[in-house]
Amino acid sequence: MTTLIDRANSLIDGDAASTNELEALKVDLISRLREISAAVQEENARIERPVTVEDHEQAEQELKRLRVEDGIIHRLIDKLTRAKTRAAAREAIASADTDRKALADAVAKVETLKRQYQNAVSQAEGLAEQMRQSLEVVQDPAARNINGGEAVGADHTTAARLAELTLDLTGALAPNKRDAFIRKLVQPEALQKAS
Known part of the structure; x- marks a missing residue:
């Protein structure tokens, strides 16, 4: 043994x-x-x-x-x-x-996703600012009849679609921050005037 x-x-x-x-x-x-x-x-x-x-x-x-x-x-x-x-x-x-x-x-994966999300939100905020400026142009009577009579900038449908996409992107934001962001993106009074 x-x-x-x-x-x-x-x-x-x-x-x-x-x-x-x-x-x-x-x-x-x-x-x-x-x-x-x-x-x-x-x-x-x-x-x-x-x-x-x-x-x-x-x-x-x-x-x-x-x-x-x-x-x-x-x-x-x-x-x-x-x-x-x-x-x-x-x-x-x-x-x-x-x-x-x-x-x-x-942790590394979550941090990467967080950075990607923050980049997407930043892009959406940039688009929101462009949309706001575009809606201001649409409100300007002097700009309504240029380019062959078509309105300049984004119309009501485009603004609504961008708002929908942005809401998807900002779903993880706190409700008050998200609502403020959406209000910045689409101002109801501007849309009413534009339509």
């Missing part, structure tokens, strides 16, 4: 074994302890039967070897418990590092 003990020493003394590997090792060690217990009973029964001196000595040697192996495995199981604690700590740290990276990635 030297192979099992060697494997146990390698896993327990190293820093690469996972908690799953160590748990599987514990199962194997406990299974071996059961085998040793059965073998000890068998050797004790063998000694109690009428045997030759040679057989008696062999049985005693085997019992001694089994007791040594039993002691080694019990010590390995004690060390295994500490190794599992270290492995669990390593895995928790690795998991936390992964979680921190995922959180950092999520």
Whole structure:
């Protein structure tokens, strides 16, 4: 059973074994302890039967070897418990590092979306100012009949559509800020005069 003990020493003394590997090792060690217990009973029964001196000595040697192996495995199981604690700590740290990276990635994505949103709002505000100026031109009687009799600037339908799109863009704004922005975009009195 030297192979099992060697494997146990390698896993327990190293820093690469996972908690799953160590748990599987514990199962194997406990299974071996059961085998040793059965073998000890068998050797004790063998000694109690009428045997030759040679057989008696062999049985005693085997019992001694089994007791040594039993002691080694019990010590390995004690060390295994500490190794599992270290492995669990390593895995928790690795998991936390992964979680921190995922959180950092999520924050970066949200910040990117926020910048894109702010850019879109800025563009919409620029369009709102253009619309306001355009509506002022439409109100000017002197500008009504140029360009072949067509009104200059945006008409009522265009203004309403821009207001609708801007409302979509500003949906995340606080209600009072959004309403003020929409009032700036489309002034009802200007639209009434323009129509």
